[in-house]
Amino acid sequence: MKLSKIAEQLELSALWFPREDREVSLGYASDMLSDVLVRAPRGALLATLQTHLNVIAVAAQAGLSGVIFTNNKHPEDRVIERAEIEDIPLYVTPSNTFEIAGRLFAIGVRGRAS
Amino acid sequence: MKTYQADLHIHSKLSPCGSWDMTPHRVVERAKTAGLDLIAICDHNAAGNVGAFMEAAEGTGLVVIAGMEITTSEEIHVVGLFPDRESARDVANSVQSTLPITDARYASRFGEQVLMDPAGNILGYEKHALAMATTFTLEETVSLIQDRNGLAIPAHIERPSFSVYSQLGDLPRWMPFDAVEVSPVAQRPIGLREKFARYGFPMVGSSDSHFLHEIGRARTLMQANGASFRELEAALRKEEGRGVDYA
Numbered sequence: 434m435k436l437s438k439i440a441e442q443l444e445l446s447a448l449w450f451p452r453e454d455r456e457v458s459l460g461y462a463s464d465m466l467s468d469v470l471v472r473a474p475r476g477a478l479l480a481t482l483q484t485h486l487n488v489i490a491v492a493a494q495a496g497l498s499g500v501i502f503t504n505n506k507h508p509e510d511r512v513i514e515r516a517e518i519e520d521i522p523l524y525v526t527p528s529n530t531f532e533i534a535g536r537l538f539a540i541g542v543r544g545r546a547s
Numbered sequence: 548m549k550t551y552q553a554d555l556h557i558h559s560k561l562s563p564c565g566s567w568d569m570t571p572h573r574v575v576e577r578a579k580t581a582g583l584d585l586i587a588i589c590d591h592n593a594a595g596n597v598g599a600f601m602e603a604a605e606g607t608g609l610v611v612i613a614g615m616e617i618t619t620s621e622e623i624h625v626v627g628l629f630p631d632r633e634s635a636r637d638v639a640n641s642v643q644s645t646l647p648i649t650d651a652r653y654a655s656r657f658g659e660q661v662l663m664d665p666a667g668n669i670l671g672y673e674k675h676a677l678a679m680a681t682t683f684t685l686e687e688t689v690s691l692i693q694d695r696n697g698l699a700i701p702a703h704i705e706r707p708s709f710s711v712y713s714q715l716g717d718l719p720r721w722m723p724f725d726a727v728e729v730s731p732v733a734q735r736p737i738g739l740r741e742k743f744a745r746y747g748f749p750m751v752g753s754s755d756s757h758f759l760h761e762i763g764r765a766r767t768l769m770q771a772n773g774a775s776f777r778e779l780e781a782a783l784r785k786e787e788g789r790g791v792d793y794a
Contacts, residue, residue, distance in 0.1 A: 465622055467680035470647075485708040487678065490656040519656070 434458070434541060436478070436499055436522060443536050445501060445524035449513050455522075457498050460542040462534045466491045473497060474545055480533045484508035486515060493519040503530045548788060551774045553585035553767040554578065555614065556626055556702060556728060556753035559600065561590040562616075563658030563678050566758045570667030571596070571603035573759060578609055581763030584774040587614035587628050587753075591677040592642050594635035595662050601632065603665040610774045616702055617642055618680045619688045624702040624709045626728060626753070627692035630776050634695040641691060645682040646675040685711070689722060698725040698780060703755055705739045706730060712739065720746045726783050728753050729793060730765055749783045752793025768792045 435454045440447060461473040462480040466487055473479060475496040481488065484506050492500055499522035502508060507525055516523045526533060538544075557574060558565040578586050588600045588611060597613040604611045613635035614628045629635040653676060654660070660673035683691060689699040701711045704718055704727050711718050718727065726749040729740055744750060751767040770790045771778040782789040 465680070467620070467622065470679065483708070487657075490678070493656050494652065 439478070439537070439540065439542070440524055442540055443526065443528075443533065445526050448502075448508070448523040448525055449516050450522045451520055455498050458542060459498075459546060460534065460537045460544060461497075462530050464530075469497075470495050478537070478542065480530045480537070482506050482530065484512060486512050488512065489515040489519055489521055492516075492521045497521065499524065501526055501533055503528060503533055548770055548772055551584040551769045551771055551778075552582055552763075553587075553751075553769055553774070553779065554581075554583050554754050554756070554763050554765070555585075555587040555612070555628060555700075555751055555767055555779075556589050556616065557586050557756045557762060558616075559588055559590055559596040560659065560661040560663065561593050561596045561673060561677070562757070563591070563654070563660050564757055565590070565658070568759045569757070570663055571600045571665045572667060574600065574762065575603045575607055575609055575611075577759045577762045579607060583609065583763055583766065585610045585612065585769070585779065586762075587612040587626075589614035589616040589626050591616050592618060592639065592646060592675070592681060593660070593673055593677050594629075594632065594639040595673060597632050597635055599663050599665045612776050612779070615639060615642075617683065617688050617692075618709070619685045620680055620682050621685055621714045622680050622709055623685055623711055623714045625685065625688050625692070626700040626702045627688075628698040628700065628776065628779070629692075630696050634697060638691055638695055638697070642681040642683060643675040646677065646679050648674050649676050685715075685719070686722065689724065693723070693725075698783065700724060700726045700728050700751065702728050702753075703730040704728060704743055705736070718743050718746055718748075720748075724748050725780075726751045726791070730755060749785075749791050750793055751783075751791055766794055768794055
């Protein structure tokens with residue numbers, strides 16, 4: 434499914450979105466950056482509470498397709514600026530990580546490639 | 548007995564997030580200008596530049612302590628301060644053995660990890676991914692530091708990221724921390740520092756400088772008989788009228 438479509442269905446607010454849309458079929462939820470780096474599948478959309486600048490570096494390194502900040506956790510501006518440089522779309526939602534993971538799963542996003 | 552001013556948490560360019568200005572001679576010069584007597588060089592999971600800073604400070608009256616900021620498996624930052632550079636080096640080797648090796652794109656995302664001589668000339672680049680978490684838990688990290696006669700100090704305890712507060716929700720008061728570090732410049736929930744003050748650990752103030760202008764913006768005021776690791780240790784233990792405060 435296209436990322437823009439997922440964002441629409443889950444009512445995610447975009448903090449930054451690139452011109453080119455992308456196909457997303459995988460997701461991951463974690464607040465531990467070391468865990469994301471090692472275990473998130475490439476291309477996954479990440480749901481997390483972590484808003485530290487390192488989220489963007491880890492997302493780029495792990496080849497993630499985007500990041501959703503849950504519980505209305507807004508990152509600082511420099512995080513968004515860094516995401517633009519690294520081409521990582523960013524969203525924020527008032528929902529918690531459990532709810533977002535459940536809704537992603539319900540529309541067909543999976544935790545690992547089949 | 549007199550009051551000595553210390554900034555016990557300063558990064559060099561060995562830390563990927565450190566600024567290129569954080570070279571030994573410039574940091575020493577800035578620390579002297581800021582009126583500091585004692586500094587500790589604490590790079591992320593590494594101590595490879597400590598010797599260069601000690602040499603750069605020779606003859607200036609500034610004392611440099613070998614330190615390190617270890618990232619635990621819970622992603623908590625813990626400062627370790629050591630009696631000598633060999634202890635710091637051994638602990639660095641232990642923690643680095645659990646870190647991944649950098650790839651070609653790492654430096655552009657996290658920053659260069661530069662080993663320098665006292666004048667700031669580049670000697671090489673650290674290959675371990677210092678920005679990552681080690682596999683040592685908080686308790687294991689404290690033991691690792693203290694087994695080498697080091698001082699274990701959880702860093703910036705009231706900050707919203709990489710702190711005991713952010714990762715565990717509280718400061719584990721049963722743990723044998725030698726002190727806890729506060730960052731008078733950090734954003735924090737109201738009352739948090741006051742709450743942690745009641746836990747009874749000695750509190751040190753450190754700048755966590757990544758840029759030159761940040762050096763000394765927070766500091767530890769040490770009542771002691773000299774500026775040295777041993778005097779700092781004695782001040783944290785309140786030996787014979789010694790003590791610490793922060794500003």
